[in-house]
Amino acid sequence: MIKRAEHRIFISSLYIGSEESEIVRGFFFSKDRGISLKVYQLDVISHELSVKPQLHAYFHLDLHRSTRPGASSTAKLLLPLLTTFPSRVHVSMFRSPSLRGLMAKIVPPRFNEGWGTWHAKIYGVDNDVIISGANLNKSYFTNRQDRYLHFNDQPLFAQYCYDFLQTFAKFSFRLHSTSDTTVISPHSFIQDDYILQWPDPHIHPHHIHEKVREALTEFQSSRRVASQIQLDTNEDSFKSKQRVFIFPIIQAGQFAIREEETVLQTLFRRVNALTSGYFSLYQPYQKIILGSRSVDCRIVAASPKANGFFGSKGISGRIPEGYTHFEKRFMRAVGRAGRLWKEAASGNFKGIQLWEWDKPAWTYHAKGIWLSPSSKALPILTLFGSTNLNSRSAHLDTELSFVMVLPSHQMDAEQDVHKSVDDIPATACSPQDDLSSETESSTEASQDTALNLRERLQHEIDNIRMNASTWKGARRDVRFSTKLMLWFLKGML
Structure with missing residues (x-):
């Protein structure tokens, strides 16, 4: 699917795995060895972006899960891609507003996901979409049973999924490199070697409940037809x-x-x-x-x-x-x-x-x-x-x-x-x-x-x-x- 992409790649997951550098972006079946799983690096998306100047890639992930300490965090994993294509790679990280105040300061990483995560699993390219319960890491592609439903050439369905993600992007932090200091705004913060920018300086990220509810209600009402x-x-x-x-x-x-x-x-x-x-x-x-x-x-x-x-x-x-x-x-x-x-x-x-x-x-x-x-x-x-x-x-x-x-x-x-x-x-x-x-x-x-x-x-x-x-x-x-x-x-x- 990614290799066929012409206009957009949109990926929504809890996180993207990095254990043993097994970053999953696609896989193929080897004809000469029977069925075997091959794992690609970020080169797959990077290559398509380099040869298709009209192509954009959108990632929608959970902030807490994707920014765990360590060199293998999803945020650090995506930085090279973001730096190479700053105007065509868009990374949104949703953080649950339920964890706030003193608890947000004292609850350690890994446990902070207990107050809610971004859990939607959508893997889309142009008008193709895979809906799953799976995340993008090695186990799901090797020895973890899940469901995957692939909808091919369905523009209405694909557009719904894309618009759903874009609706939540308005209430999510956006990943940037620390070299781009112009994006620092109120409620944004610097972590390690990246910036997490809050898009709306007029509302605190812990107080988005009513605005999100209004946005989702309007979104669904405008798309009520199945x-x-x-x-x-x-x-x-x-x-x-x-x-x-x-x-x-x-x-x-x-x-x-x-x-x-x-x-x-x-x-x-x-x-x-x-x-x-x-x-x-x-x-x-x-x-x-x-x-x-x-x-x-x-x-x-x-x-x-x-x-x-x-x-x-x-x-x-x-x-x-x-x-x-x-x-x-x-x-x-x-x-x-x-x-x-x-x-x-x-x-x-x-x-x-x-x-x-x-x-x-x-x-x-x-x-x-x-x-x-x-x-x-x-x-x-x-x-x-x-x-x-x-x-x-x-x-x-x-x-x-x-x-x-x-x-x-x-x-x-x-x-x-x-x-x-x-x-x-x-x-x-x-x-x-x-x-x-x-x-x-x-x-x-x-x-x-x-x-x-x-x-x-x-x-x-x-x-x-x-x-x-x-x-x-x-x-x-x-x-x-x-x-x-x-x-x-x-x-x-």
Whole structure:
């Protein structure tokens, strides 16, 4: 994608990894060695900028995570690129205003992320976009399971993502070299060998809550119409189209923007499967799942060894054990509600099932929801993006996710479908097909394309479950000191 860039590259991530100089900007599959991952240096973007004078690169990152002390920080990593192309490389770093006052001065690096991060994961080039939950570092490209949805040649969708990032750039610090002293302004600061410039001298970066809320409300209101993704059939003789609806969901709880909660409260009433790398479901979502007796829910979460914090030093090493505590508490509530997974008289399984994902030497970071009319039907909807579906995502981090609603007029007639897609609440907006001018044969081809996409989503679920097994957390001990840590951290996990 980057090598094809003509006008813009826009990257949004929590941070960009630098461990062992494995800066990830792209990768390719080697034909002569089979499938193998190749990691590029900053030369990839630098080269494209040098040969394409009209090309701009935009980075949107979390300030605390990207400015950790040390030579390998993301900020220092980007400085050479910024210095070489000062007018065409734009680096914005968002800092959560929830950490302010005395706490902002005394909380050490690494722990300061507990008050909220920039968490949106968008990787775009011109009109191509990859939406993921992954960051740009070595583990995600080698041995960490995540989700990646690539939208090719979708100008409306790409422009939405770009404009979302530009909206937040107005409330983010901008990275500059210390050689550019003209950018120093009120609330800016110098750190090591770079400057973090605050763009609006009239408002303190700790007091942006109301302005961000107003900007996001206006932004979403002006783009309320759902993006439409056109599905092309592979048949050159048909070239028929069918729309897939994409609904953007912004969750920025600290700015009173809670679209995720509104949407998920609706979706959980029809949820069929969900997954999260860090299982600590937001309490309102748990209550909905437990109270919706007509809905069956299969959950996949990381096992302790597949948690990215497994084996970490200090307090962070207790995090996998902390998630075991959350899982135990949730499963006790499932039992009290009489919703434990069991076989019904019809032969189908009903209730709530918790599995744990475990693959030797791998970690698990995938997150999302898949909605099916029944346990035997293909998915008709998926939620994807950055959210972990937990309290932290709801209240502290800034998240961008999407709901994709798939064409569903050909509803698994050959399968045991007990509910129609029409049963989905109106807010889910199952799309109407716009094929009135097409021939019967082209309509069938388009339907086949939509069905193929639903099958691919099912394949994604099957691949995740391939490495999942029955939850074993009931047999794991959780130390009192870990419970005390969770009480202290409250919604930070």
